[in-house]
Amino acid sequence: MSAQIIDGNALSASIREQLAQRSAALAARGVTPCLAVILAGEDAASAVYVRNKVAACEKAGMRSIRDVYAADVKPETVLARIEALNADPAVHGILVQLPLPKQFDAAAVLEAIAPEKDVDGFHAENVGALMQGTPRFIPCTPYGVMKMLESRGVKLKGAEVVIVGRSNIVGKPMAMLLLAQSATVTVCHSQTRDLAFHTRRADVLVAAVGRARMITGDMIKPGATVIDVGINRGEDGKLCGDVDFASAKEVAGLITPVPGGVGPMTITMLLANTIEAAERAARGE
Ligand code: NDP
Numbered sequence: 001m002s003a004q005i006i007d008g009n010a011l012s013a014s015i016r017e018q019l020a021q022r023s024a025a026l027a028a029r030g031v032t033p034c035l036a037v038i039l040a041g042e043d044a045a046s047a048v049y050v051r052n053k054v055a056a057c058e059k060a061g062m063r064s065i066r067d068v069y070a071a072d073v074k075p076e077t078v079l080a081r082i083e084a085l086n087a088d089p090a091v092h093g094i095l096v097q098l099p100l101p102k103q104f105d106a107a108a109v110l111e112a113i114a115p116e117k118d119v120d121g122f123h124a125e126n127v128g129a130l131m132q133g134t135p136r137f138i139p140c141t142p143y144g145v146m147k148m149l150e151s152r153g154v155k156l157k158g159a160e161v162v163i164v165g166r167s168n169i170v171g172k173p174m175a176m177l178l179l180a181q182s183a184t185v186t187v188c189h190s191q192t193r194d195l196a197f198h199t200r201r202a203d204v205l206v207a208a209v210g211r212a213r214m215i216t217g218d219m220i221k222p223g224a225t226v227i228d229v230g231i232n233r234g235e236d237g238k239l240c241g242d243v244d245f246a247s248a249k250e251v252a253g254l255i256t257p258v259p260g261g262v263g264p265m266t267i268t269m270l271l272a273n274t275i276e277a278a279e280r281a282a283r284g285e
Contacts, residue, residue: 144265
């Protein structure tokens, strides 16, 4: 058996077409959706993510602002900049690229972003709204995963869903979204006793760990949907996911590749959240 691929690039392209139309409708009303991205420090992967986000905005006809600070920047400098962006009506979305250098209290920085411009959905107020089932912004990576599942009509009601990873940016919001769709959700982590016991009974398996190819075919239920959020460098130096694609695709029913899976969807949903923020601002909300 060989799994069908859920192609994140193709799905992204079709969603971005719809977003471009919404962006054009806003432009016709004199509003250009604008995302401000703040990067502090010299983390190479973060610099690439920021570049990709800015490039995606420009391609979608949106405006972007990129503020880059040295690794030893004072937190007050960044907080003052966030305050200015909060007050600027031409800016609709603000994103601080994580991780931040060690002198920062990351939670305090995220709390400084105005909740209505928090397009990553990491502000405590927005996390709370998601938890209550009334999200203002859905965090981009889990949002992208939900779109991928929806695009293939994957049944979630009553399904056994297993998420590996419990981070605030992927695992936990993912669990909330799947729970809201009436899936039975299990969240595994580094202290889970028998990981394979859980993964093997998953109708839908979401891997968000950050360990190259750790989920192998023998850990997957035949016919399962496998979503690979991980972005890692394998020993061969190539980009790979948390799932061992070669063995997993022989067992799974549907599977996302890395690269070309969840990654492009994350950026697409960031654009979606920014356009949503601009539309709300244009409506005076
Ligand atoms: P974190 O490091 O914050 O979280 C990793 C999670 O995996 C933790 O909950 C950890 O458990 C768990 N874990 C670690 N080792 C094991 C193990 N052996 N068995 C079971 N669980 C384990 O990572 P993120 O959530 O930020 O990211 C996860 C991956 O997704 C990374 O590869 C990252 O690069 C990628 N990513 C991809 C995105 C995309 O757009 N495709 C966007 C965001 C992230 P514990 O809590 O106990 O430590």
